[in-house]
Amino acid sequence: MNKQMYMDEAEKALLHTYNRFQIVLEKGEGVYLYDTDGKKYLDFAAGIAVQAFGYGKKEYNDALKEQIDKICHTSNLYYNVPIINAAERFLKISHMDRVFFTNSGAEAIEGAVKAAKKYAYTRDGHGGHEIISMNHSFHGRTLGALSVTGNPRYQEPFEPLMPGVKFADYNDLESVKAQVSEKTCAIILETVQGEGGVFPATEEFLIGLREICDRNDILLILDEIQCGMGRTGYMFAWEKYGVKPDILTSAKALGCGVPVGAFAMTKKVAEKSLKPGDHGTTYGGNPFVGAAVNKVIELMERENIPAHVQKIGAYLEKKLDGLVQKYDFITERRGVGLMQGLVSEKPVGEITAKALEEGLILISAGSNVLRFVPPLVIEEQHVDEMAEKLERVFATIQPSAS
Numbered sequence: 001m002n003k004q005m006y007m008d009e010a011e012k013a014l015l016h017t018y019n020r021f022q023i024v025l026e027k028g029e030g031v032y033l034y035d036t037d038g039k040k041y042l043d044f045a046a047g048i049a050v051q052a053f054g055y056g057k058k059e060y061n062d063a064l065k066e067q068i069d070k071i072c073h074t075s076n077l078y079y080n081v082p083i084i085n086a087a088e089r090f091l092k093i094s095h096m097d098r099v100f101f102t103n104s105g106a107e108a109i110e111g112a113v114k115a116a117k118k119y120a121y122t123r124d125g126h127g128g129h130e131i132i133s134m135n136h137s138f139h140g141r142t143l144g145a146l147s148v149t150g151n152p153r154y155q156e157p158f159e160p161l162m163p164g165v166k167f168a169d170y171n172d173l174e175s176v177k178a179q180v181s182e183k184t185c186a187i188i189l190e191t192v193q194g195e196g197g198v199f200p201a202t203e204e205f206l207i208g209l210r211e212i213c214d215r216n217d218i219l220l221i222l223d224e225i226q227c228g229m230g231r232t233g234y235m236f237a238w239e240k241y242g243v244k245p246d247i248l249t250s251a252k253a254l255g256c257g258v259p260v261g262a263f264a265m266t267k268k269v270a271e272k273s274l275k276p277g278d279h280g281t282t283y284g285g286n287p288f289v290g291a292a293v294n295k296v297i298e299l300m301e302r303e304n305i306p307a308h309v310q311k312i313g314a315y316l317e318k319k320l321d322g323l324v325q326k327y328d329f330i331t332e333r334r335g336v337g338l339m340q341g342l343v344s345e346k347p348v349g350e351i352t353a354k355a356l357e358e359g360l361i362l363i364s365a366g367s368n369v370l371r372f373v374p375p376l377v378i379e380e381q382h383v384d385e386m387a388e389k390l391e392r393v394f395a396t397i398q399p400s401a402s
């Protein structure tokens, strides 16, 4: 079958919830992807910040194959060794004390919100607590996660959502303070906003939030589903600011392609929050995903991925800054490490589509940002190759620059 036939069949069978790029991906190798026509692409999206090691990492694949032959699933009614190992490794890198594994990022948010509500309930002896979230945030598509996602376009058709959510402006401490009340049980935010347009938190903002939380026994929930797991040059982005959350969420690169997420918390929170009967999942944290998480963290530590990201991230920044200088329609670069955005005055959908023709996989964030979230193992030569391809696209938009 050719590409068009696959795509026609897909649109007849799959619910049309995505306007997909016009390619059918078949396999990957290193930081390159191949479609069903055999065309090769340099991957600067990594399956939306998931494939930290790119594709075909032998040690990771072998660990998964070995686990498949032993056992994939047991349910959470029993213990299993891979998830015990994964949990210990995760707590070590996250500096949290207890972790719950989920099947996705959105479910990690659901769990984090429930943990915060239960903490306040245990303390106060009643419910009715509120959560403060940020405008332009993204926390997922399930109803609870959608309720704390600060994007009216995503929310409106599904209202009424979970009540008791207040929205404030990111990096604006005063706007958060204006929403705090005695009912507030948690403040939730991405340490670096992803889907909303790649906005890193300012140090002043995070430190200020930590102070508000400490003063009022409010829990700080940092959503590191996209910015965590080495992407910013730190295992978790909050380390750069020294602002530790009470509850942390992870997913995306946590399993590097296996569906798994996590919410983790400090001992203080764990002791007063979810107890037997309060929360559960059939699949979450099964031996198969446990083997993946365990291997991912082992590899990230052994290969010192955060240090590599700091180095290569600086190189990418320099390249992207050069593009801001050269092209009038590219007005700004924002980001940390290998989570970068270029603000474009020309439609980003057109740019990402043209990039595909050049053999470059890129995605957008928000309505006007090109997002760069490549595998964390890219080297300088891949950054150069990306920039060459991207410049060929940019030259069709602003020929005078070249």
Ligand SMILES: *Cc1c(COP(=O)(O)O)cnc(C)c1O
Pocket: 104, 105, 106, 107, 109, 138, 139, 140, 141, 190, 194, 195, 223, 224, 225, 226, 227, 251, 252
């Ligand atoms: C992707 C993402 C989510 C949702 O994760 P899913 O696995 O798609 O449910 C939540 N928060 C952030 C910051 C994300 O980037």
